[in-house]
Amino acid sequence: MNLPILDNQTESPYVVRPFRRRISRQVMVGSVPVGGNAPISVQTMTKTKTADVNATVEQIQRCQEAGVDIVRVTVNDKEAAEAIAEIVKRTTIPIVADIHFNHIFALKAIEAGVAKVRINPGNIGSRDRIKEVLTKAKERGTPIRVGVNSGSLEEDILEKHGYPTPEALFESAMRHAEIAAEFGVDDVILSVKSTDVRLMIEAYRMLAEKTDFPLHLGVTEAGTSRVGTIKSSVGIGTLLAEGIGDTIRVSLTDEPEKEVEVGKEILRSLGLTQRSVEIISCPTCGRLEVDLFKITGEIEERLKGIKKPVKIALLGCVVNGPGEASEADIGIAAGKGVGILYRKGEVVRRVKEEEIIDAVVQEVMDFVPEEQH
Incomplete structure (x- = not known):
């Protein structure tokens, strides 16, 4: 094998080829495009009590200074549901409502003008409840993220597969994507998160191969800043290097600004965003x-x-x-x-x-x- 001999004045003849991105449909989350070859966006989630509007808005603003693109806020009780409209009004970045258990909070968040609603198939409830949320989302043009989590899969899917497997996560995501399609909701983003890096990688690969939905990448409950950074970098980075993923969230037991910093550094390390x-x-x-x-x-x-x-x-x-x-x-x-x-x-x-x-x-x-x- 003949290797090129380079002196100090010669540039390397090797060119690093950009990753070939998976082709996905595009969904607008407020002003931020997700999928469709748009730049990969970075998300985080507030750690404040949502009912404390001032603290929540201040934290969102700090995340903006760190370079976040989209911020998710929990809407977990009546007080949070009442506060979300004011939070949306006082911020200039797309706000996503995170919904578990109570579909009424999803309806209120959509009415408040959130840029997207995340629902968990494992606890959102009956098909009728899902229909209400999807109908309201379609009326308002609000995108939906079907956020599957290995720790809260539907009982019938868990019973069928015996354990959270890539196939189980895939089935849960597709079930609710198909329900959304039945009611004419096309602006759907999917995620299949797990604390197990290998499990989430395989589940996302299945979605990437068999669908064109935009994919939100993340390792759920990744852990402390040190361990969580490593797990997220391996899981998210592996998929991004394969061209899979349209938006990312690094989950850390740390301030949300730290999540943003790590997320942006993952993108920079792969040449997927401009480094400062x-x-x-x-x-x-x-x-x-x-x-x-x-x-x-x-x-x-x-x-x-x-x-x-x-x-x-x-x-x-x-x-x-x-x-x-x-x-x-x-x-x-x-x-x-x-x-x-x-x-x-x-x-x-x-x-x-x-x-x-x-x-x-x-x-x-x-x-x-x-x-x-």
Whole structure:
């Protein structure tokens, strides 16, 4: 096998091909298109008591600042059902009503003007109740998400399959998608979530192969920020890399803004959305000669508001440092208490370790147009 020999001035001849997206129908969730080759949107869910309108609206606004596209809110009691209209009125982002058990709350949420209603087939109730919700949704043009969860499957499906299996999740989703079709509701999004990453991957693959519905990806009850991030990245990332998925929600036992950050980073890592600040830093080893943990942490925090894509390399020793730093937009190759600052491959100057953070931040500010700070 003849491999190409590249010198430092030659670009790699290999081109990373974009993922081939599964073709799905498009559903508008408020102003956000889901499916139909639209950009993959990021969702989260509020953690406040919905009846506390001020707290809920404030949390939604923080999620917007983090870059969320769609926000889901639980409508789980009368107080929440009464509050949802005010929440919709006071926010500028599509609000989704999350409904379990009581279909009346779904009707009230649709009347309040939510952008979508999520129903759980395992607990929404009888066919007559579903019909009421679908009829109201069709009248108002409100999309429906059939949100299947492995922990709350219908009893007959669970009895048939004996256990939550990919086939069981698929059957539940299709049953309610078919009911929606019977009543003329075409704006349907499907999800088949599980805490088991392997189970959810297989269930989504079945939906992707056999339907054209837009798919909402997620690992339900993924866990703490650390474990949940890993499980969600593996589950959601695997499917996205196969071209499956139209909108995502990372579920964490953490603030919703954190869910948004992780979701956006999953998309960025696969090249599915534009990256803003990308920091490349070495994992460190015994060769480290500066406090790279502090340097990377502070630079990341100070530059988190930058909107323009900029690649920053922060390297802590002389092995890969000069090469990596020179390939970034802005780079530092550090060693023995000093750092060499690079800009677009050119050496700018030498700085002391205690000056590295300010020097990199200032160089980025000079590199990025002021309106994108």
